[in-house]
Amino acid sequence: MSYIKPKFAHPRLPQNELGFTKKYYEGALSTLCAGCGHDSISASIVDACFELNIEPHKVAKISGIGCSSKTPAYYLSNSHGFNSVHGRMPSVATGANLGNRSLKYLGVSGDGDTASIGMGQFVHAIRRNLNMTYIVMNNGCYGLTKGQDSATADHGSISKSGKENNFEGIDLCALSIQLGATFVAQSFSGDKKQLVPLIKAALSHEGFSFINVISPCVTFNNNVGSTKSYDYVREHSETVSKLDFVPSHEEIKVDYDHSKMKLVEMHDGSTIKLQKVSPEWDPEDKLSIMTALHNAHQSQEILTGLLYLDNESIELNTLLNTTETPLNQLHEKDLCPGNSVLEGICEGLR
Amino acid sequence: MSPTNTQDPEYYHKVVDCQYACPAHTPVPEYIRLIAAGKYTEAYMINWESNVFPGVLGRTCDRPCEPACRRGRVEKEPVAICRLKRVAADNKDDISHLLPTIPTEKNGKRIALIGGGPASLTVARDLAPLGYIIDLYDNHKKGGGMMRSQIPAFRLPVEVLDQEVNYVLDMGINTHFDTYVTSLKDVLDKGYDAVFVGTGAPKGRDLDLPGRQEGSANIYIGIEWLASVAFDHTHKIGKKVIVLGGGNTAMDCCRTSRRLGGEEVKVIVRSPFSEMKASPWEKEDAIHEDIPIMDNHVPKSYVVEDGRLKGMMFEKVIAVVTDGKRNLVPTGEPLVFVEADDVIIAVGQENRFEWIERDLGLEFNKWDMPILDEQTFQSTRSNVFFGGDAALGPKNVITAVAQGHQAAISIDLFCQGEDVKKRPAPFTNLVNTKMGIHEWAYDNDVTNDIRYIVPQADKKLTLTNLKKEVELGFDPHTAFAEAQRCLNCDVQTVFTEKNCIECDACMDVCPTSCITFTINEEEEADLRSNLLVPATDWTQDILVSAPLKTGRVMVKDEDVCLHCGLCAERCPTAAWDMQQYLYNSPKASQLSFV
Numbered sequence: 001m002s003y004i005k006p007k008f009a010h011p012r013l014p015q016n017e018l019g020f021t022k023k024y025y026e027g028a029l030s031t032l033c034a035g036c037g038h039d040s041i042s043a044s045i046v047d048a049c050f051e052l053n054i055e056p057h058k059v060a061k062i063s064g065i066g067c068s069s070k071t072p073a074y075y076l077s078n079s080h081g082f083n084s085v086h087g088r089m090p091s092v093a094t095g096a097n098l099g100n101r102s103l104k105y106l107g108v109s110g111d112g113d114t115a116s117i118g119m120g121q122f123v124h125a126i127r128r129n130l131n132m133t134y135i136v137m138n139n140g141c142y143g144l145t146k147g148q149d150s151a152t153a154d155h156g157s158i159s160k161s162g163k164e165n166n167f168e169g170i171d172l173c174a175l176s177i178q179l180g181a182t183f184v185a186q187s188f189s190g191d192k193k194q195l196v197p198l199i200k201a202a203l204s205h206e207g208f209s210f211i212n213v214i215s216p217c218v219t220f221n222n223n224v225g226s227t228k229s230y231d232y233v234r235e236h237s238e239t240v241s242k243l244d245f246v247p248s249h250e251e252i253k254v255d256y257d258h259s260k261m262k263l264v265e266m267h268d269g270s271t272i273k274l275q276k277v278s279p280e281w282d283p284e285d286k287l288s289i290m291t292a293l294h295n296a297h298q299s300q301e302i303l304t305g306l307l308y309l310d311n312e313s314i315e316l317n318t319l320l321n322t323t324e325t326p327l328n329q330l331h332e333k334d335l336c337p338g339n340s341v342l343e344g345i346c347e348g349l350r
Numbered sequence: 351m352s353p354t355n356t357q358d359p360e361y362y363h364k365v366v367d368c369q370y371a372c373p374a375h376t377p378v379p380e381y382i383r384l385i386a387a388g389k390y391t392e393a394y395m396i397n398w399e400s401n402v403f404p405g406v407l408g409r410t411c412d413r414p415c416e417p418a419c420r421r422g423r424v425e426k427e428p429v430a431i432c433r434l435k436r437v438a439a440d441n442k443d444d445i446s447h448l449l450p451t452i453p454t455e456k457n458g459k460r461i462a463l464i465g466g467g468p469a470s471l472t473v474a475r476d477l478a479p480l481g482y483i484i485d486l487y488d489n490h491k492k493g494g495g496m497m498r499s500q501i502p503a504f505r506l507p508v509e510v511l512d513q514e515v516n517y518v519l520d521m522g523i524n525t526h527f528d529t530y531v532t533s534l535k536d537v538l539d540k541g542y543d544a545v546f547v548g549t550g551a552p553k554g555r556d557l558d559l560p561g562r563q564e565g566s567a568n569i570y571i572g573i574e575w576l577a578s579v580a581f582d583h584t585h586k587i588g589k590k591v592i593v594l595g596g597g598n599t600a601m602d603c604c605r606t607s608r609r610l611g612g613e614e615v616k617v618i619v620r621s622p623f624s625e626m627k628a629s630p631w632e633k634e635d636a637i638h639e640d641i642p643i644m645d646n647h648v649p650k651s652y653v654v655e656d657g658r659l660k661g662m663m664f665e666k667v668i669a670v671v672t673d674g675k676r677n678l679v680p681t682g683e684p685l686v687f688v689e690a691d692d693v694i695i696a697v698g699q700e701n702r703f704e705w706i707e708r709d710l711g712l713e714f715n716k717w718d719m720p721i722l723d724e725q726t727f728q729s730t731r732s733n734v735f736f737g738g739d740a741a742l743g744p745k746n747v748i749t750a751v752a753q754g755h756q757a758a759i760s761i762d763l764f765c766q767g768e769d770v771k772k773r774p775a776p777f778t779n780l781v782n783t784k785m786g787i788h789e790w791a792y793d794n795d796v797t798n799d800i801r802y803i804v805p806q807a808d809k810k811l812t813l814t815n816l817k818k819e820v821e822l823g824f825d826p827h828t829a830f831a832e833a834q835r836c837l838n839c840d841v842q843t844v845f846t847e848k849n850c851i852e853c854d855a856c857m858d859v860c861p862t863s864c865i866t867f868t869i870n871e872e873e874e875a876d877l878r879s880n881l882l883v884p885a886t887d888w889t890q891d892i893l894v895s896a897p898l899k900t901g902r903v904m905v906k907d908e909d910v911c912l913h914c915g916l917c918a919e920r921c922p923t924a925a926w927d928m929q930q931y932l933y934n935s936p937k938a939s940q941l942s943f944v
Contacts, residue, residue: 003788006796006914008424010862010883022863035853035922043858190852218853218922230851234900 005029027077037189037215048199064089068110068137087118090125100326105132115151126179131315139217140228147220158225182313183209200245206267241305244273371418373752375935376400379840386833393438405510408436412746427801437829450479457481467495469548469738472754476938478521489530499577551739555698561652565659572696588691595696596626661689727757758938774936794915849925856917
C-alpha cells in the first residue's frame with residue numbers, strides 16, 4: 001500500500017535549454033480528487049515553464065485558499081511560494097512584486113477565492129496593471145466544502161444535488177476586460193494544446209495577464225446539467241483565436257494570411273502567432289470581444305483562446321518608477337543615502 | 351492504428367519482460383512476491399512446476415530474464431531474479447506432499463528417454479503423472495546429465511542436484527544407469543510407443559595444432575576433464591595451467607584448476623574480452639579467483655620439450671571491423687610463449703549421433719543434426735522426439751527444460767493418437783488487485799534500492815575445498831529487500847475506453863511519461879513519434895485504445911512503465927485498473943501451484 005510518486009523518470013526524457021527535464025519543474029503528488037481539472041492546469045504550468053526555459057528560482061507562485069490554491073504544492077517545487085489568506089493573493093502578489101520586480105509572478109486562485117471573498121482584491125490588482133499572471137481554476141462550485149454553487153456558477157446550471165442555480169454568474173473575463181486587464185484569456189483544463197501556449201504567452205506578457213480556466217470538479221460538479229462539466233465544456237466551447245507561442249530566438253518560417261493571422265511581439269522578445277477564427281472577433285479590439293462575450297452568453301457558448309490583448313500598456317512598477325534592484329539586495333547606503341541627499345530633497349520642497 | 355488486442359494472451363505476457371524472455375516462461379514476479387512474503391515453499395513450487403530444477407537454476411541459470419528485466423531500463427541493474435530463485439529453493443519446507451501423485455495403474459504406453467539430463471528429466475516429470483511407463487537410459491551412474499558432469503560442485507552442491515533429480519526419478523522412473531546406448535534401433539526394437547532423445551552435446555571440440563600429439567599426456571578436453579573431476583577420477587592438475595576458450599566451460603575449467611593445485615591459471619581467448627561467450631558474472635568470479643584472462647591471443651602451437659608439455663605459443667591479434675564483419679588481424683608482434691604444465695581445451699562442444707542408424711527414417715541435415723519440427727520437437731520418424739542440446743545444438747539448462755515440456759506435450763498427443771500440431775493454449779487469468787483507497791494487493795511502492803550483491807565465502811576456504819560452495823545466497827532480509835526491487839510487471843495497466851472522461855490525470859501523474867492522449871495515426875511509426883516521449887524501442891509494444899469521446903486515442907508505451915499504479919490511483923472513473931496477469935505456459939500434465 002502506498003501513495004508515493006516514484007523517483008524514476010523516463011530515461012529519454014527531453015531536456016530544455018537549461019538542461020532541466022520536466023521532472024525538475026514538477027511538485028509533490030496531488031492530493032486533490034482523482035480526475036480534478038486543477039491537476040491538468042498544474043501540469044500545463046509545468047509544461048509552460050519547462051518550455052519557456054524559466055529558471056524555477058526566478059518564479060514566485062502565490063495562492064489563496066481553496067482546492068485551486070493547494071495546487072502550488074503540485075508544481076514548481078524549486079520555486080518561491082506563498083500560500084496566503086483566503087482571497088488575499090493579489091495583495092501578497094502586489095507587495096512581493098513591488099519588493100522584487102525581477103521575478104515572474106504566478107498567482108493561482110479559484111472561483112471562490114477570486115469572485116467571492118477576494119473580489120475586492122482581484123479588481124484592484126487588475127486596475128493597477130500588476131505585472132503578474134493570474135490563473136483562476138474555475139469549477140463553478142465550492143469543492144472544498146462539498147460543492148455549493150459559487151459566484152461563477154452559470155444561471156440555470158444544475159448542481160449535483162439536482163438544484164438549479166437562480167443567480168447570475170460572474171463572467172470573470174468580461175469583468176477583467178472592463179477593468180483594464182491587458183491580457184485576458186479563457187481556456188479549459190481538458191485542452192492542454194490551447195492552455196499551454198496561453199500560459200506561456202501570459203508569462204511573457206508585461207502587465208496583468210488573466211486566464212480563466214474552466215476546470216471541472218469531478219466530485220461535485222461533473223454531473224448532467226452542470227455547465228462546468230467535462231462533457232458540457234467540450235460540447236459548448238467555441239475557439240475565438242488560435243495561439244502559437246514562438247520563443248525569441250526562433251525564426252518564424254510559416255507563411256501566413258495577414259487577414260487571419262497576426263504576429264505580436266511580446267516584451268521579452270518572444271512572439272505570439274495569433275490566428276483569428278472569425279472576422280467578428282479581434283482580440284485587440286475591446287468592443288468586438290465584449291460583444292462576442294455577450295453573444296456567447298446568450299447562446300450558451302464558452303469562448304476560449306486569447307480574448308483580449310493590449311500590448312502597449314505600462315505595468316505598475318514602471319508606472320511608479322520603482323527600482324530595478326530587488327529590495328533585499330539594496331544596502332543601507334542605498335536606502336539611507338545620508339544627510340546631504342536628505343537636505344537636497346528638503347531643499348527641493350521649499 | 352487499430353486498437354490493441356489485449357485478448358491475445360501474448361500481449362500482456364510480453365509486458366512481463368522476464369517471464370517472456372524465459373524459455374520456460376516461469377511466472378517470475380509471482381514467485382518474487384511470494385519470496386518477499388516469506389512463502390518460500392509456494393515460490394519454489396511455482397518454479398518447480400515451470401522449470402523443474404529451481405535449486406539448480408537458482409545457482410547456475412544463464413538468466414535470459416535478467417537482461418530483459420524492466421528495472422534495467424529505468425536504472426542500472428536488473429532484479430537479481432536468478433539468486434532470488436535460489437532463496438526459495440534454500441528455504442523451502444519439505445515439499446514431498448505437494449508433488450503430483452503417480453497413478454499406480456499405468457496408461458499402457460511405454461516411453462524411452464535416452465540421456466538423463468534436464469530435457470529427459472523434464473519429459474519424465476511431465477509424463478509420469480499421466481501414467482506413462484518410463485525407462486531412462488544414461489551412461490553415467492547418476493542422473494542429471496551435464497548439470498552433474500559439467501557444473502562444478504563449488505557452484506552447484508551435489509545434494510541440491512540430487513534432491514531435484516530425485517524428485518523426478520522417484521516418480522517411478524525405471525532408470526538404466528551406466529548404460530551407454532549404442533543403437534537407436536535396439537531401443538526402438540524394444541517396442542516403445544515413443545522415444546525421446548536428450549543426449550546433449552557431449553563431444554568437446556579439440557584443437558589440433560602442432561605438438562598436440564606429443565603433448566597429449568597433459569592436454570585435456572574441457573568437458574571430459576570436468577566430468578572426470580565430477581566423478582572423482584581426477585584429483586589434481588599442474589601448477590601452471592592454460593585454459594583455452596572464452597565460454598562458461600572455460601570459466602568452470604579454470605576455477606576448478608585453481609582448486610586442484612593450479613597456482614598460475616590463465617584463461618587465453620582469441621576474441622576481445624567483451625565478446626567472450628561466458629556470462630559476465632562468471633568472468634568476474636574467475637577474475638576474483640586471481641585468474642587473468644588474456645584476450646586477443648590466438649593459439650598457434652603446443653610447445654613440447656623432451657616429450658613433456660612446456661607451454662604454448664600465441665599470436666597477438668586485434669579485432670578489426672571491415673564491411674560489418676569482425677576479423678581478428680595479427681598485430682605483427684612476435685609470437686608470445688606462455689608456460690604451462692597442463693592445457694585444457696574448452697573451445698566448444700558438439701553433438702554426437704553416430705549411434706543413430708541412418709536407415710530408421712530419421713533424417714539428418716547437412717550439419718548432421720536431426721531434422722525436427724521446431725515447435726513439436728518431433729523428428730522425421732514420428733515416434734522419435736528430441737530435446738535439449740541434442741535438438742537444436744548447445745544452449746543451456748533452462749532451454750533444455752522448455753524443450754522438454756514441448757516434447758512431452760508432443761509425446762502425449764502422439765501416444766493418444768492426436769495431432770501433435772494441436773498445441774494446448776496457455777493458462778491465463780487477469781484479476782483486479784484493488785483492495786481499497788490507496789491499497790493494492792501488491793506492493794506498488796517503487797523502491798530506490800540498487801541491486802544487492804550475493805555474499806561469497808572466503809576465498810581461502812573456497813580455493814582449498816573443491817566442494818565448498820562459493821556463493822552463500824541471500825539471507826532472508828536481503829532477499830526481501832532485493833525482492834522489493836521487482837516492479838511487478840505482471841500487474842497490468844488495463845484500460846477501459848468507455849469509462850474514460852479524458853481528464854488527463856493519468857498522463858499528468860505518470861512518473862515515467864508513458865501515457866499520451868493524442869490524435870490517432872495510420873502508421874505506428876507516426877503514432878510512436880507523437881508521444882510525450884517518443885517510443886523508440888520497437889521491441890516494446892504500445893497499447894492503443896479505441897477512439898475516445900473527443901476522437902483522440904490513449905496510447906501507452908509499455909517500455910518503462912513502473913507498474914506503480916498511479917494512473918489507476920488518479921483515475922476518477924476506474925478507466926485504468928491494475929490487474930494481475932497470470933500466464934502459465936502449457937505442459938503435458940497441468941500441475942498448478944499458483
